[in-house]
Amino acid sequence: MKTQHEVINPEFASLHVEERSNPYQECIQGLANEPITVQALLRRAAELLDAEPGFAGLGEISQAVIVERLVANRPRICIIAGSPDHPAHLYDHEHVLRAAARIWQNGGVPFAFGLPVICDGTAQSNIGQSYSLASRNHSAMAVNINFEGHSYHAAYVLSGCDKTPTGILSGLAAADRARRAPERGTAPVWAVFVPAHVLKGGTIPATTREKLLVIQDKARAAGDEQLADDIENNCHYILQCSSDEAFLGMLNRAVEHDLIGASEARTILNELAAATCDDKGGICAFNGSGNSSRTLVSALGFVPPEAELLIDEPPTALVSRYVDSLFRLINRPEYAVCEILAANYANAIRIHNATGSSSNLMLHMPAVMRHAGFDVSLFDYEAIGNEHPVPDIFAHSLTQQRDTYVLAQQWLAGHHHGIASLYKALETLRVPLDLDAPTVAGKTWGERLAAIDVAVSPALPQERSVIRIHPIRDISGTDILRGNFFSSCTLKVSGMATAQYECFNDHVFVVRYYENEHPCNDELHSGNLVDTLAEMPELTPELLAALRRHNHAPADEDIRTMIERGTLSFAFVIAGQGPKAFGMPEMFAPSQYLRHHGVVEKTSIMMTDGRYSGVTKGACVGHTVPEAFEGGGIGALMNGDLLWVRLSDKRIDLLDRQAFLRGELVPLAAPPFDTRRALMDERRARMEKRQAQIAACSLLDSVSTAEYGVVPMAVHRRATLPWRKPSGR
Known part of the structure; x- marks a missing residue:
């Protein structure tokens, strides 16, 4: 481990959070308890990073130095990760350590905690799905409790899929709103989200495909052309858990008609399952809740541009840049969570429409806003949609090599600029957007778009591009x-x-x-x-x-x-x-x-x-x-x-x-x-x-209706603020 005197990134050498209250001065218990957690985190970070070329070290990480930083009200940053039993979070451990090291190098105090993450695919067709939506509310509560209980200033979120991105954002928004009470005397909440990389779709093994072809032939011979056609059509999809589910239904039909035995069907399903997921993990390549949540947090302005569409875990240099972007928000109230949400909500709805994202977000978007204290419902989404039609400009396809993994490859190749390109395409089509809305890049959308000549590079043929500059059709969303x-x-x-x-x-x-x-x-x-x-x-x-x-x-x-x-x-x-x-x-x-x-x-x-x-x-x-x-x-x-x-x-x-x-x-x-x-x-x-x-602890029996996001009734009652400026956004 490299050890030397304390060294702080000069850009943030004088950065202290501006607020009246500092519990690490006013309550000795936290000052006594927490330094050992920070020190252990930094020791593990040094063990991982010391061998990396160019790593500058962490300097002194004694408990005494940690105490000094806490008392001085240096930025206390929590890194929020997921659980390693979810494919999107396989590399969270290493990511957490890289982020913790940079927070320390910037003069901050890093903390880390993880959340359980239910995989909607794993929970399909069993009792687990009855816990899925509840997990979003539980995540919001858990994040809020830990964030407030340990008095963190900001969050660096390793954003996964399913319900956790919006659950985490809801919990942070609730903390930010509560800190606006004059009696608190605390700074607002700042946050940066870094979505997990995209999971590459699988391929049906050749031997398995041969078995499926045999079943198709048997189906035709038995007069069941429809089953043969259904299997053939499903074979054109990239292999994902979703297409596996469709195969399950078709093979059940084949067993029912005595075309194959149950054991043969089981063997085929096992072979498909074993070939589905790339061992790097990530968020599945279809435009489901996972990638729709990626799109949402990006459209809301919470994702650094370089973090939007990764296909592998980010290296230390990139993580450092993400952390730096978070530090540049500190003491700037216009970049607090609730401010970014209010400014970007209408934008996010239009991006949601334009990309055909998951209908699950029709619950999650009002939920996030209501946790932030804004009186938002499903009908705000409707009103924004009625103000101006939004065309379909997202040619996502699981059968024509235009899935999210391909979208990410096109982004990495410089053919488009991710969410900024979607904004640019809609702006060109004269869809109203609030381009003065802030983003965690430290720039407004207007400033980010000013640096883009075209939404999609002309070097990428439109028929191959996921993002389209010419609308596919008028109806969308x-x-x-x-x-x-x-x-x-x-x-x-x-x-x-x-x-x-x-x-x-x-x-x-x-x-x-x-x-x-x-x-x-x-x-x-x-x-x-x-x-x-x-x-x-x-x-x-x-x-x-x-x-x-x-x-x-x-x-x-x-x-x-x-x-x-x-x-x-x-x-x-x-x-x-x-x-x-x-x-x-x-x-x-x-x-x-x-x-x-x-x-x-x-x-x-x-x-x-x-x-x-x-x-x-x-x-x-x-x-x-x-x-x-x-x-x-x-x-x-x-x-x-x-x-x-x-x-x-x-x-x-x-x-x-x-x-x-x-x-x-x-x-x-x-x-x-x-x-x-x-x-x-x-x-x-x-x-x-x-x-x-x-289980009784996970019943949703005291929640609002789906029109208001299925949020706890206490959250529902507190959501009374208008989210639009008086002049309208």
Whole structure:
């Protein structure tokens, strides 16, 4: 270990945090307890870095020097990491040590703590999904408690995926807001986020592909062209946990039809799983919640430009630059967390729309803002979207070599400038943006864009570029829908093909109702799904005739042809999955089975009071409020009910069945609560019984609705501040 007298980076030699209160002067206990944690952290950093060429050493790291820095109110910086049982955090240990060393070299005092991080992929289709959204609120609380309890000034965040980036940001925002109380006398909170590198997608092993081809041949020989086509289509995706899930459904269908045995299916699934993840770890290459969160924290201005799109762990020199950018924010209140959030919120919504990012963020963005004290809801997102249309300029694809790993490669090659290029493209298209909003780079967006000539280098052909300078289409992002049996719900328009969007507009769907996802999964990955649907007793001859008339189909069209052509379309409704009912799990598995079932995928929608994965494609309606558990209309639906979908009007209405049979489209005046109260009570009792599967400490039973981000009620009540400036942003 290199040891010498104390040496501090000259740029920050005189930096002390300006505030009235310093608990490390006023309370001797912290001054006695914490120096040993700092010293141990720095010793480990020296062990890692001493052998690196150019490492200048740490100087003296005695407890006496640490005490002096604490008493002098040098910047106390916490490094927030994740847990190594999550792929995005495999290299956090080394990253933490590099950041700690630079904080010390800059005259600060480094601390470090980690958070448990639930992997949404690992938690899919099991009870773990009922803990996923709760983990965001728990992360916010844990970060806030530790940050406030140990009186840190700023955070250097090793940002991963799923719920932790927005959970951490929420906790820091809550601390920043609480420190605004005049009685506190403390400085605000500053933060820099460094997203984990992108995980390279896997490749199906050649021997496994041969086995899948054999199954395809067997399926065709057995007359199941659809299964063969579904397997073929899924083989075009980069190998990810999401495509593995689709293979699971298809192989279950193959087993059901005796094309292969269960043990052979298990072997293939094992081979796929073993080839999925690169051993470097990182955030999966699809544009799910992980990379959508990367985009969000970057669009909000919290990420140093050099940190946006890494494909490997950052070296010491880069980490030092990230830490330096954080130090340059200290004592500048305009760069405090709540200020950056308020200034960039509308910008982030427009970037979210333009990139087709995860609909999960429709919960997380209001949650972050409400933790910051701002009265923000789903309808602020809607209002900003209505102010000016935002085109789709993000040609992300898992089948055409335009995933996030490729986006990162194009960034590293200098073909674009990450989030700044998205801002530049939208600015060129005259989408309103607040270019005076600050970023942790110490520059406004306007200043960052001034240094960019073009959004995307002309050396990169547009058909290969993920970021497009010419819009792909006018519709983008996530729409908020209204209806006569619910207050609001969301539809990820960016996950729908244009032809599908147009086909589903002004269309009538027949409800197929499920009380939770498991019976829906069983039906959707069954090879007999079409037969099951065709045999629904609610499909009376009168209803089929009315559907043929409405959809201009031949009067003698048989029911199987109606299903295949979309004359008879279904709304697969999964209720009982809302926040208070069951933790609001993702309905990824059923949505994936629907998407990769060639017949119904083209003609049907899925609707739930749960969530969807960020990688979900197709007509998937989620976040329905009120949820079934609280007496929402979605919990009153039954098989055979008729939903009139008007996407251009952003509405889904429950129709009067008798009027439809007469050839009229008449929405009911209200949900049929009176006639179905007994049924709803029975369903509620089953939901309450099902809740016993979730540990009591993780129930979301005292939270706001999805319209307000599913935040704890105390957070919800405190969020009273307007986030827009009086003149508007």
